[in-house]
Amino acid sequence: MKKRGSLLVLFMSLVLLLSGCSSITVLDPKGPAARTLSDTILFSIAMMAGVLLVVYVLYVVFLVKYRGSKTKDDYMPPHEEGNKWLEAIWITIPIIIVAVLSVVTVQSTGAVEKVAAGYEDQKPxxxxxxxxxxxxxxxxxxxxxxxxxxxxxxxxxxxxxxxxxxxxxxxxxxxxxxxxxxxxxxxxxxxxxxxxxxxxxxxxxxxxxxxxxxxxxxxxxxxxxxxxxxxxxxxxxxxxxxxxxxxxxxxxxxxxxxxxxxxxxxxxxxxxxxxxxxxxxxxxxxxxxxxxxxxxxxxxxxxxxxxxxxxxxxxxxxxxxxxxxxxxxxxxxxxxxxxxx
Amino acid sequence: MKWDEFFVTGEPMIYGAMASIVLVTIAIIVGLTYFKKWGYLWREWLTTVDHKRIGVMYIISALIMLFRGGVDAMLMRAQTAVPENKLLDAQHYNEIFTTHGLIMILFMAMPFIIGIMNVVVPLQIGARDVAFPRLNAISFWLFFTGAMLLNLSFVIGGSPDAGWSAYFPLASLEFSPTVGNNYYSLALQISGIGTLLTGINFIVTILKMRAPGMKLMRMPMFTWSSLITSVIIAFAFPVLTVALALMMFDRIFGSQFFTMSNGGMDMLWANLFWVWGHPEVYIVILPAFGIYSEIIATFSKKNLYGYTSMVVSMVVISLLSFLVWAHHFYTMGQGAMVNGFFSITTMAISVPTGVKIFNWLFTMRKGKITFTTPMLYSLAFIPIFTIGGVTGVMLAMASADYQYHNTMFLVAHFHYVLIPGTVFAVIAGFHYWFPKVFGFKLNERLGKHAFWWIAISFNVTFFPLFFLGLQGMTRRMYTYSAETGFGPLNLISFAGALGLAFGFIILVYNIYYSIRYSPRETDGDPWDARTLEWATSSPIPAYNFAVTPNVKGRDALWSAKHDNQPIFDGKIEPIHLPSNSGKPVILGGVFFVFGFALVFSWWIPAIISGIAILIVLASMSFDRDHGITVSVEEIMETEKKLRGETL
Amino acid sequence: MKIDATKPLEYGSEENSNKIFGFWIFLGAEIALFSTLFTVYFVLVNRYATGPNGTELFELSGVLWETFLLLSSSFTIGLAVHSMRLGLKKPMMIFFGLTLLMGLGFLGIEITEFFTYVHEGATISTSAFTSSLFVLLGTHGAHVSFGILWGASILLQVKRQGFTLATANKSFIFSLYWHFLDVVWIFIFSFVYLKGLM
CATH class of the missing domain: 2.60.40.420 (Cupredoxins -  blue copper proteins)
Structure with a gap:
C-alpha cells in the first residue's frame, strides 16, 4: 500500500544524489567552521536514518501481517492496555539519542562560535x-x-x-x-x-x-x-x-x-x-x-x-x-x- | 487617499481576483434570492448556536481558505519552477508567500481543527452542546471576520508583505509603507480573540460538561487532545494579542516598540511572535494526533495502545512547547549557552512524540486493519511525519541550524510536519466524521484516488526542497539565476504541486459526487467505531442524545456493542436548548467595519464602529433569553424519523 | 432551569458555575496578557533615548490617590457581593455604585496624569520606554473603563430585575474582574512607579 509512496521517495532521493547535485554546498566545506557543521549534519543524518529504519521496519511488518484481508473473518483483536517494558524501551532509547545529540550540539555550537581550533594564536x-x-x-x-x-x-x-x-x-x-x-x-x-x-x-x-x-x-x-x-x-x-x-x-x-x-x-x-x-x-x-x-x-x-x-x-x-x-x-x-x- | 491607491491596480491577476470576487458575490446573492433561501440561511445557519452547525461553518470556511492558500502556493511554485521567471514580480511574490503562511496556519489549519472539535467534542463526552453556545457563535464570527479582512487586503490596499512572521523593522511603517501589515495586525487580532474564546469555551466544556461516568481518564483521545490544545490556546494567544497590539501601535499610532530609533528593539518582536508561534504549532498538531488516535484504533479494531502514556506525552509536549521558542532564531547571536538550552528542550519534544508514534504502531499490531480512506491518510501520516520529525531534530541542533536556517531545508521540514500532521489529519477526520454529520459516507473509490494523488505528489513536491536547502537555496526568494543549479529540482517540485492540486480537485469533486449519489445511512455507526459520538443517530439531532449517556469505561460504544453494557439506561426527559441569536453575526460585521477603518486610519468610522461594538455587547448582556424546551413527544418523533421508521 | 438552593445564588445553576469557572480561565489568560506587557516594559524600561526616564516622569501623589481609590473600590465590591449574599438589594447597589464611582475617580486621575506626561514631552512616540509605559498603563486603564461600562449595565439589571440567577452571577463575575484589576494595579504600583522612583 503505502510502500508505493516510500519507494518513490527512495528512488527520487537516489536520483537526486546521483545526478545533478554531485556537490551539495553545505556538505562541501572549505573552512574549519563549515567542516564542523558538515560533520555534525552527517552525524545527525546517520542517527536519524537509524530511527527512521526502526519505525519503517515495524510499520511495514505490522501493515503486512495484520491487514484485515489476511486475518480470519472471526478474528477478534485482543484488548491491550500497553506494555510497561516496551514503553520503557521507546522512552529510554530516544532519551539516549537526544542526550548524544545534545552533547554533539553543545560542543559543535561552542566550537563554531569561537575562533577555529589551530587558529587561536593568530590575530583575527x-x-x-x-x-x-x-x-x-x-x-x-x-x-x-x-x-x-x-x-x-x-x-x-x-x-x-x-x-x-x-x-x-x-x-x-x-x-x-x-x-x-x-x-x-x-x-x-x-x-x-x-x-x-x-x-x-x-x-x-x-x-x-x-x-x-x-x-x-x-x-x-x-x-x-x-x-x-x-x-x-x-x-x-x-x-x-x-x-x-x-x-x-x-x-x-x-x-x-x-x-x-x-x-x-x-x-x-x-x-x-x-x-x-x-x-x-x-x-x-x-x-x-x-x-x-x-x-x-x-x-x-x-x-x-x-x-x-x-x-x-x-x-x-x-x-x-x-x-x-x-x-x-x-x-x-x-x-x-x-x-x- | 486616491482611488488608485485604495484598490490594488496594475496586475492582471488582481483584476481577475476582483472580477471573480464580484462575480461570486453576485452569484451567491442572486442564487439565494432565486431559491428563496435568505430566510433559511439566516435562521438555520447565520444565527445558529448549535455546536455542530458552527463546526460545519468552520470547516466550510477552512476549505475555502484552503483553496485560497493553495492558489498562493501554486503561484509560488510556478514562479520558482524555472530560473529567472517573470510570472510574478518581487512585491507580488512577497505578498503571496506572506498570505500563504497566514492563511494556511491561521485561517485554514486552525479553523479546520476547531471545526472538527466543535462537531465532535460535545458528542464524545455526551454533552448537549458546548458550555457557552452563544460565545461559540461569537468565536466563529470573529474568526470569519478576521479571515475576510485579510483576504480583502489582496484587492484593497495591498496584502502584508513581510512574511507571516512579520519581523521588524521590515514590517515597520518605514520599510513596509502599504497598509498590508495593518491588515495583518487587525485581522489576526480579531480572529485571535475568537480563538481565545474558543479555548476557554472548550476547557469549560470538557472539564464540566461530561456525561455521568465519563471520567477524565475515560475520555476519547481526541477530546484529550482538544483539552490540551485549548489550554495552550488560553496561555499562548494572549501573547499574540499583545504582540499584535504593539505592532498596531507602532504602525498606526507612532509608538517606538520595534523601531530603529528612540530605543526601539526589533528582537523583541521576534521573541514575542515565537513565544506564541511555537505553541501555535502544537495547537494545530495535537488535535491532529487525537484524530489519528481515533481513526487508527477504529480501523485496527483495537483499543488505543498505551492510553495513559498518550495522555502524558501530550501534556509533556504542551509544557515543552512554551520552552522552545528561541530555536526559531538561533542565529540571532544569543550565544552558545542559550542556544544549547533551547536545542535540548527542542530535541526533548521528540521523546514524547516518539512515544506516540510507537503507540500508534503497536495499536495496529495484532489488529485487523481495514484500508478505508481515513485510515489511508492516517497510515501515510506515520512514515511521512517521521521524516518531518527527524529533520526537526536535525534542525533543533543549534550549530547545524546555522546551515539550515532560512533555507528550503527548513521549508521542506515544516511542510513535512504540517501537511502529513495537520492537513492529512483534518482530511482524514473530514472523511471519518462526514457520515456522522450528514448521514452518508464520502465515496471510497474517489476518496482513495484523491489520497494517492495527494500522498505521492506531496513527496514529489517537498522532498526535493531538502536538497535545495542543502545546496544553499534560501526561502522567500522570488527568483534565482540559472547558474545556481536550483532549476531542475524546483521544476520537479512544481510538477508535484500540480499533482497535489489535482488530488484536491478530486477531493472536492468527491464531496459533490457523494452528496448526489452516496447511499444514505440510518445506522449512525457506519465504521463500527468505538466512541460515544457514534452512539447517536446520523445526522445528529439538535439535542445530540435523547437520553444522557451513562459511561462505564473507555471506548463506551465498543463495550456497549460487545460487552452488553447499555449506555442509554435513563428515561427520556424534556431537553433545554439555547435559542438562536443574530447578535454574534452582527458583532462580527461591526468588528469588520472597525478593523477596516483602523487599517486605513479612518478615525471617525473607527470610533463609531468601536462604540457600536460596545452597544452590541451591552445589548447581549441585557438579553433575557431562556432558550427553548424540547418536549418528550418531540424527541420521540425525531428519534423515530432518524431511525428511518415511518410515522 | 434547576436551582440548587444549597449554594449561593451566583453558583445556583450548572450554567452559572460554568460561567464562573470559565471566567477564572479567562482571568488566567489575562494574567498571561499582563505578564507579557510587564515583560515588554521591563525589557524597554532603560531605553528612553533622549526622552525622560521614570524617575524624571513619575510623581507619587497622584499615584497614591489612584492606589487608594482602586484598593478601596476592591473593598466596596467585596461588600457589594456580601450584601448580595444576604439578599440586601439596596446596600448592594450602593456599594456597587461606590465601586464604579471610585473607578471613575481613578480614571480621572490617570487621564490627568497622561496629560501631564504629554505636556512634559513624553508621548507614546518619544521612546520605547514611554511607548511601553503608555501601553501598559493604557491597557489597565482600558480594562477599568470597560469595567465601569460593564458594571453600570449590571447595576441597571440588578435594579430592574433584582437578584436572579443571571444578575447574581454577573455581579459576582464582575467582582472577580474588579479584584483582578486591583491586583494588576498593585504590580504596576510596585514595579513601575515605586521601582521607577527609586
Whole structure:
C-alpha cells in the first residue's frame, strides 16, 4: 500500500544524489567552521536514518501481517492496555539519542562560535559587514578600505566578521565557510570563519528583508595572503575615499553592483553599540542607557590616531610582507579566475 | 487617499481576483434570492448556536481558505519552477508567500481543527452542546471576520508583505509603507480573540460538561487532545494579542516598540511572535494526533495502545512547547549557552512524540486493519511525519541550524510536519466524521484516488526542497539565476504541486459526487467505531442524545456493542436548548467595519464602529433569553424519523 | 432551569458555575496578557533615548490617590457581593455604585496624569520606554473603563430585575474582574512607579 509512496521517495532521493547535485554546498566545506557543521549534519543524518529504519521496519511488518484481508473473518483483536517494558524501551532509547545529540550540539555550537581550533594564536582580521537595502558593505578598519557586494579575505587566517544592519534584519551566510548569523540594527553580532582553501565562494543574505532579498548575493574570494596584501595596497592607492554624502547616497540606492573605497564609513557612522577602542565614538542614533553606559566605560580616546592599527595584516611572520602596490586598478583583479571549480 | 491607491491596480491577476470576487458575490446573492433561501440561511445557519452547525461553518470556511492558500502556493511554485521567471514580480511574490503562511496556519489549519472539535467534542463526552453556545457563535464570527479582512487586503490596499512572521523593522511603517501589515495586525487580532474564546469555551466544556461516568481518564483521545490544545490556546494567544497590539501601535499610532530609533528593539518582536508561534504549532498538531488516535484504533479494531502514556506525552509536549521558542532564531547571536538550552528542550519534544508514534504502531499490531480512506491518510501520516520529525531534530541542533536556517531545508521540514500532521489529519477526520454529520459516507473509490494523488505528489513536491536547502537555496526568494543549479529540482517540485492540486480537485469533486449519489445511512455507526459520538443517530439531532449517556469505561460504544453494557439506561426527559441569536453575526460585521477603518486610519468610522461594538455587547448582556424546551413527544418523533421508521 | 438552593445564588445553576469557572480561565489568560506587557516594559524600561526616564516622569501623589481609590473600590465590591449574599438589594447597589464611582475617580486621575506626561514631552512616540509605559498603563486603564461600562449595565439589571440567577452571577463575575484589576494595579504600583522612583 503505502510502500508505493516510500519507494518513490527512495528512488527520487537516489536520483537526486546521483545526478545533478554531485556537490551539495553545505556538505562541501572549505573552512574549519563549515567542516564542523558538515560533520555534525552527517552525524545527525546517520542517527536519524537509524530511527527512521526502526519505525519503517515495524510499520511495514505490522501493515503486512495484520491487514484485515489476511486475518480470519472471526478474528477478534485482543484488548491491550500497553506494555510497561516496551514503553520503557521507546522512552529510554530516544532519551539516549537526544542526550548524544545534545552533547554533539553543545560542543559543535561552542566550537563554531569561537575562533577555529589551530587558529587561536593568530590575530583575527576584523571586517565589519553591514547590510542595507539591498546590498552588503564590508569595511576593513585595519586596512582602512571598504567594499560593496564583494568580500576578499586571506586564506588560513581567522576572520572576525562583525555584522549589523542599516535596515531590516538580514543574515550573512557563506555556506562553504561558516553558518549564518543575523545582522541587526540594534547590536553587532560576531561571526568567526577561516577559509583554508583558495577559491570563490558564494555568500548571500538568507533572511528575507524585502523586495531585493533575492539579489543580495556577494562573492567571497579567499586568496593567498600575498595576493590579499597586494589587493589591499592597490585599493588604497587607486580607489577613492568614501565620504558621508556619498555613503548616504549609497545607502539609499537599492542596487549598486560592486564598489571599492579607500576609507570606511565607520568613522562617521559607527556600528551600533560599538565600544571597541580603536573606533571613533559619535553619538548613537539609537540612544539607550546601555549604550550610554558603554560610552562612559569606554570614553572617546583623546587622540583617535594613537589607537589605530597599522595596515599590515599580521599573517605569517615568515612570509615576506606585500611589496610595492601594483599599477593595475582594483577592477582588474581577476575575480572570476577561481570560479567554476 | 486616491482611488488608485485604495484598490490594488496594475496586475492582471488582481483584476481577475476582483472580477471573480464580484462575480461570486453576485452569484451567491442572486442564487439565494432565486431559491428563496435568505430566510433559511439566516435562521438555520447565520444565527445558529448549535455546536455542530458552527463546526460545519468552520470547516466550510477552512476549505475555502484552503483553496485560497493553495492558489498562493501554486503561484509560488510556478514562479520558482524555472530560473529567472517573470510570472510574478518581487512585491507580488512577497505578498503571496506572506498570505500563504497566514492563511494556511491561521485561517485554514486552525479553523479546520476547531471545526472538527466543535462537531465532535460535545458528542464524545455526551454533552448537549458546548458550555457557552452563544460565545461559540461569537468565536466563529470573529474568526470569519478576521479571515475576510485579510483576504480583502489582496484587492484593497495591498496584502502584508513581510512574511507571516512579520519581523521588524521590515514590517515597520518605514520599510513596509502599504497598509498590508495593518491588515495583518487587525485581522489576526480579531480572529485571535475568537480563538481565545474558543479555548476557554472548550476547557469549560470538557472539564464540566461530561456525561455521568465519563471520567477524565475515560475520555476519547481526541477530546484529550482538544483539552490540551485549548489550554495552550488560553496561555499562548494572549501573547499574540499583545504582540499584535504593539505592532498596531507602532504602525498606526507612532509608538517606538520595534523601531530603529528612540530605543526601539526589533528582537523583541521576534521573541514575542515565537513565544506564541511555537505553541501555535502544537495547537494545530495535537488535535491532529487525537484524530489519528481515533481513526487508527477504529480501523485496527483495537483499543488505543498505551492510553495513559498518550495522555502524558501530550501534556509533556504542551509544557515543552512554551520552552522552545528561541530555536526559531538561533542565529540571532544569543550565544552558545542559550542556544544549547533551547536545542535540548527542542530535541526533548521528540521523546514524547516518539512515544506516540510507537503507540500508534503497536495499536495496529495484532489488529485487523481495514484500508478505508481515513485510515489511508492516517497510515501515510506515520512514515511521512517521521521524516518531518527527524529533520526537526536535525534542525533543533543549534550549530547545524546555522546551515539550515532560512533555507528550503527548513521549508521542506515544516511542510513535512504540517501537511502529513495537520492537513492529512483534518482530511482524514473530514472523511471519518462526514457520515456522522450528514448521514452518508464520502465515496471510497474517489476518496482513495484523491489520497494517492495527494500522498505521492506531496513527496514529489517537498522532498526535493531538502536538497535545495542543502545546496544553499534560501526561502522567500522570488527568483534565482540559472547558474545556481536550483532549476531542475524546483521544476520537479512544481510538477508535484500540480499533482497535489489535482488530488484536491478530486477531493472536492468527491464531496459533490457523494452528496448526489452516496447511499444514505440510518445506522449512525457506519465504521463500527468505538466512541460515544457514534452512539447517536446520523445526522445528529439538535439535542445530540435523547437520553444522557451513562459511561462505564473507555471506548463506551465498543463495550456497549460487545460487552452488553447499555449506555442509554435513563428515561427520556424534556431537553433545554439555547435559542438562536443574530447578535454574534452582527458583532462580527461591526468588528469588520472597525478593523477596516483602523487599517486605513479612518478615525471617525473607527470610533463609531468601536462604540457600536460596545452597544452590541451591552445589548447581549441585557438579553433575557431562556432558550427553548424540547418536549418528550418531540424527541420521540425525531428519534423515530432518524431511525428511518415511518410515522 | 434547576436551582440548587444549597449554594449561593451566583453558583445556583450548572450554567452559572460554568460561567464562573470559565471566567477564572479567562482571568488566567489575562494574567498571561499582563505578564507579557510587564515583560515588554521591563525589557524597554532603560531605553528612553533622549526622552525622560521614570524617575524624571513619575510623581507619587497622584499615584497614591489612584492606589487608594482602586484598593478601596476592591473593598466596596467585596461588600457589594456580601450584601448580595444576604439578599440586601439596596446596600448592594450602593456599594456597587461606590465601586464604579471610585473607578471613575481613578480614571480621572490617570487621564490627568497622561496629560501631564504629554505636556512634559513624553508621548507614546518619544521612546520605547514611554511607548511601553503608555501601553501598559493604557491597557489597565482600558480594562477599568470597560469595567465601569460593564458594571453600570449590571447595576441597571440588578435594579430592574433584582437578584436572579443571571444578575447574581454577573455581579459576582464582575467582582472577580474588579479584584483582578486591583491586583494588576498593585504590580504596576510596585514595579513601575515605586521601582521607577527609586
Amino acid at each position: 582580521l576584523v571586517i565589519y559587514a553591514s547590510s542595507s537595502n539591498w546590498k552588503w558593505h564590508f569595511s576593513y578598519p585595519e586596512e582602512g578600505i571598504e567594499t560593496v557586494n564583494y568580500l576578499n579575505i586571506p586564506v588560513n587566517r581567522p576572520i572576525e566578521l562583525r555584522l549589523y544592519s542599516f535596515g531590516p534584519i538580514t543574515s550573512l551566510w557563506i555556506p562553504q565557510l561558516a553558518g549564518q548569523k543575523y545582522a541587526m540594527s540594534d547590536m553587532v553580532n560576531t561571526l568567526n570563519l577561516v577559509a583554508d582553501e583558495q577559491g570563490s565562494y558564494l555568500g548571500r543574505n538568507s533572511n528575507f528583508s524585502g523586495q531585493g532579498t533575492a539579489h543580495m548575493e556577494f562573492e567571497t574570494l579567499a586568496m593567498s595572503p600575498k595576493e590579499y596584501g597586494k589587493w589591499v595596497d592597490e585599493v588604497k592607492t587607486t580607489a577613492s575615499k568614501l565620504d558621508e554624502t556619498e555613503f548616504k547616497t549609497l545607502l539609499s540606492t537599492s542596487y549598486v553592483g560592486r564598489k571599492t573605497f579607500s576609507s570606511t564609513h565607520l568613522s562617521f557612522s559607527p556600528a551600533p553599540g560599538d565600544h571597541s577602542d580603536h573606533m571613533k565614538h559619535t553619538d548613537m542614533e539609537n540612544g539607550n542607557k546601555e549604550h550610554q553606559e558603554n560610552k562612559a566605560e569606554h570614553p572617546v580616546p583623546a587622540n583617535p590616531e594613537e589607537t589605530k592599527f597599522d595596515a599590515i595584516p599580521n599573517v605569517n611572520p615568515n612570509e615576506p610582507l606585500p611589496q610595492s602596490p601594483a599599477e593595475d586598478s582594483t577592477e582588474d583583479i581577476d575575480h572570476t579566475s577561481h570560479k567554476g571549480k
